[in-house]
Amino acid sequence: MIDSAPSPKSGVGQSFRCTEALPAGCMVSNRVVMVALLIGVPAVILIATVFGSVPIGLHDWRMALLGEGDPIHYEVVWTHRLPRAMAAFVTGGLLALAGVLLQTLLRNPLADPYVLGVSGGVSVGGLLAMMLGLSPFFIGLFGLLGAAAVAALVIGFAARASGWDIYRVLLAGVGIASACGAFVALILTISPAGQIQGMLFWLMGDLSASRDPGWLAAILVVLTAIAFLLRTNLDALTLGTVKARLLGVAVGQTQTLALLCATIATVAAVLEAGAIGFVGIAVPHVFRLIGWHAHRSLVPFSVVGGGILLTIADTVARTVAAPIEIPVGVATAVIGVPVLLWLIARSR
Numbered sequence: 001m002i003d004s005a006p007s008p009k010s011g012v013g014q015s016f017r018c019t020e021a022l023p024a025g026c027m028v029s030n031r032v033v034m035v036a037l038l039i040g041v042p043a044v045i046l047i048a049t050v051f052g053s054v055p056i057g058l059h060d061w062r063m064a065l066l067g068e069g070d071p072i073h074y075e076v077v078w079t080h081r082l083p084r085a086m087a088a089f090v091t092g093g094l095l096a097l098a099g100v101l102l103q104t105l106l107r108n109p110l111a112d113p114y115v116l117g118v119s120g121g122v123s124v125g126g127l128l129a130m131m132l133g134l135s136p137f138f139i140g141l142f143g144l145l146g147a148a149a150v151a152a153l154v155i156g157f158a159a160r161a162s163g164w165d166i167y168r169v170l171l172a173g174v175g176i177a178s179a180c181g182a183f184v185a186l187i188l189t190i191s192p193a194g195q196i197q198g199m200l201f202w203l204m205g206d207l208s209a210s211r212d213p214g215w216l217a218a219i220l221v222v223l224t225a226i227a228f229l230l231r232t233n234l235d236a237l238t239l240g241t242v243k244a245r246l247l248g249v250a251v252g253q254t255q256t257l258a259l260l261c262a263t264i265a266t267v268a269a270v271l272e273a274g275a276i277g278f279v280g281i282a283v284p285h286v287f288r289l290i291g292w293h294a295h296r297s298l299v300p301f302s303v304v305g306g307g308i309l310l311t312i313a314d315t316v317a318r319t320v321a322a323p324i325e326i327p328v329g330v331a332t333a334v335i336g337v338p339v340l341l342w343l344i345a346r347s348r
Contacts, residue, residue, distance in 0.1 A: 048085035053322035087210030088314040089307035096306025099280030101262040112281035113266040116173040120180025121150030204327030205276035231295035
């Protein structure tokens, strides 16, 4: 399924391999960026566990980590803020990974984790369970069933013996997403007034219920590993399916596996935190605008960058108007849009 890279002796092979081969200066920059991202991860986790509606100084925070000091601080750090910060980081990584894969598969810079309508299926199923007053388990189950139904429809429309038809994928995804949006509006219209605020908050992004992100982290690790193993094939797909086949890439298998990974990442992120926008479409663009296009760098950088962005956004969302929380999807746009526009303005 994962084909070896073509021989550099052929002209086509050379044009493809130059997307993977980086000049010596870029290798240094790669290390610098990765070091900066790795330093940024504990930094944002620290910020997320210190700041909040309950103020905790660095001394009290250190005592809470050691299990000493004020029991309230220990409870706040270990039970609430740290699990939520980890869930935000993993969710952001999943959204950014899905964005990388879909932008490559569809060869469309506007593609994001929600372009296929899968998140709409999750939203319809989850809101239906909320309207019926079911438990969180059934909210997740209904969301999974909605996602599975949408994914099956998209695959049924797009799959061909020669590979995926990206135009049919986009058309089917846009159509199904519109239908899901209509169902979401219908559910919100007929739901009891007391439930609507919670539904809207979940639709715009909500990490307040995050407690154990271990299962989510396991999914992120597995999907990132698969995407990294597919890095050579994904680089070839950026040249188009015809050239990718000439390079010996199993296009249909690569597209199917990458689409499956993107779908799983999107479903897991939406089930954990609702429909959070901007992360999946913007984070991969930021690193492409900086100069990293090869997936051996783009995949890990985007995963870590997406996690950092969403962790910062969630911290801002729960502290800027404390004790009132604003939807984290609003915070991601407020923080990320100026950065993206600045990079676009500076790029040639």
